[in-house]
Amino acid sequence: MSFVFQEPIDSAAIKAKGRALGVDLVGIADGAVMNAHPPNPRLPQTPDRITDHDGDRCIVLAKRYSIGTTRLPRVDERHKYYNDELTLSELESASLELVLWLEDMGYPALIIPPTHVDPWVYFGEPDQHTETILSLTHAAVEAGLGTLGMAEQLITPEYGPRVLLSAVLTSAPVEPDRKRDEALCLGPRCGRCVQTCPVDAVGHFERDWKTCNTQRSPHGFHALADHLGRIIDEPDPEVKKQMLRSKDQFYIWQSMLRGAGVVTGCRRCQDVCPVGSDYTRLADALDEIPEANAAKSARLTAYAQAEADGAPPQSYDSAKRWIGTLKEPTQG
Ligand code: SF4
Ligand code: SF4
Structure with a gap:
C-alpha cells in the first residue's frame, strides 16, 4: 500500500x-x-x-x-x-x-x-x-x-x-513521550496487592503468573482442557453426561460467547491499590482486605527490611527501568 x-x-x-x-x-x-x-x-x-x-x-x-x-x-x-x-x-x-x-x-x-x-x-x-x-x-x-x-x-x-x-x-513522525523516573508504587510499606491476592501470587516486584492465571482467567484455555480431560477420563456414562450439563461446562460455554472469565477475571491487586486520584471514590468499599493474614504481613516486613538494607530483590533490579526509583524505604 x-x-x-x-x-x-x-x-x-x-x-x-x-x-x-x-x-x-x-x-x-x-x-x-x-x-x-x-x-x-x-x-x-x-x-x-x-x-x-x-x-x-x-x-x-x-x-x-x-x-x-x-x-x-x-x-x-x-x-x-x-x-x-x-x-x-x-x-x-x-x-x-x-x-x-x-x-x-x-x-x-x-x-x-x-x-x-x-x-x-x-x-x-x-x-x-x-x-x-x-x-x-x-x-x-x-x-x-x-x-x-x-x-x-x-x-x-x-x-x-x-x-x-x-x-x-x-510510523507517524510524532514526538514521543518520556517515561517517568520515580516509582508510583509505595512498595512493601503499602503491600496491599500482596495482602489481597487470593492465591498468594504476588511477591517483591514479581508475580507467579501461572498461579495468577487460575484466577485472572478462571474459565480460560487451561480450564477448558482440564474440564474436557475429566470428562474423557470419567468411566461412568451417566456421570459423563451430567458433566456435560454441569455448571463448569456452562461457565466455559458462556465465557466462549464473550470472553468474560477468559480475557477478564480477578483484578483484586489492581482494585485495592491506593495510588490514583480515583481511589477516593473506592476507599469505602475496598479499604478492608479480608484476604490479609499474618504470614503475608511477615513477608512484607522482610521485603521492607531488604529495601532498607539497600538489597532489593533481583526482580526489582531487572525491571528497575519500568518500576522506577523507589521511594524512601521505611520499615513494614
Ligand atoms: S489478578 Fe488476582 S490472582 Fe492475579 S495476582 Fe492479582 S490478585 Fe492475585
Ligand atoms: S497496592 Fe499499589 S502501591 Fe501498594 S504495593 Fe501494590 S502496587 Fe504498590
Whole structure:
C-alpha cells in the first residue's frame, strides 16, 4: 500500500483523537527505545518483531474500569468479568477507529490488542503462561503513562492500576513521550496487592503468573482442557453426561460467547491499590482486605527490611527501568 499524500500530524492531534474516541489516557512511546529495551531479552516483545515498516511509534491507549465494578470485591464475580469485557470491547473499537483515522491521514498503522498471545511461544501446555506479542504494561511505561507496581501491574497517577490497555503501532513522525523516573508504587510499606491476592501470587516486584492465571482467567484455555480431560477420563456414562450439563461446562460455554472469565477475571491487586486520584471514590468499599493474614504481613516486613538494607530483590533490579526509583524505604 503506497501512501503518497500525508496530512501534517503531531502527538497532540493523536491524543485528542484518542480521547474523542472515548479513551481515558493516551501516551506515545518511541519504537526504537522499545526495541533497545525488551522486557525479557530471551523473548523480545518488541515492535521490530511485529513490523519492519510501521513500528516507529507505539501509541498506548488506556481505558478505565467502571467504578461500580471495581467496588465489587468478590474474585469470582461473573458480573464484573462481563462488565470488564464490555470495557475491553470499547477499547478495541477505539483502537481500530484510531488506526483507520491514521491511515486516512496517510500513516499505516496496526493494533496490538491486550489479548493476543504470541503463537510461537505456545508449547502444548494449557497451564503454561503465554505472553502477549508486545508487553503493553511496559509499553505504557515507555509512553509515560505510569510505572510498574509490586504485582508487575501498570500504575497510573489518574486511575492507579485500574485501566485496560491497547496499543497502535505506526510510523507517524510524532514526538514521543518520556517515561517517568520515580516509582508510583509505595512498595512493601503499602503491600496491599500482596495482602489481597487470593492465591498468594504476588511477591517483591514479581508475580507467579501461572498461579495468577487460575484466577485472572478462571474459565480460560487451561480450564477448558482440564474440564474436557475429566470428562474423557470419567468411566461412568451417566456421570459423563451430567458433566456435560454441569455448571463448569456452562461457565466455559458462556465465557466462549464473550470472553468474560477468559480475557477478564480477578483484578483484586489492581482494585485495592491506593495510588490514583480515583481511589477516593473506592476507599469505602475496598479499604478492608479480608484476604490479609499474618504470614503475608511477615513477608512484607522482610521485603521492607531488604529495601532498607539497600538489597532489593533481583526482580526489582531487572525491571528497575519500568518500576522506577523507589521511594524512601521505611520499615513494614
Ligand atoms: S489478578 Fe488476582 S490472582 Fe492475579 S495476582 Fe492479582 S490478585 Fe492475585
Ligand atoms: S497496592 Fe501498594 S504495593 Fe501494590 S502496587 Fe499499589 S502501591 Fe504498590
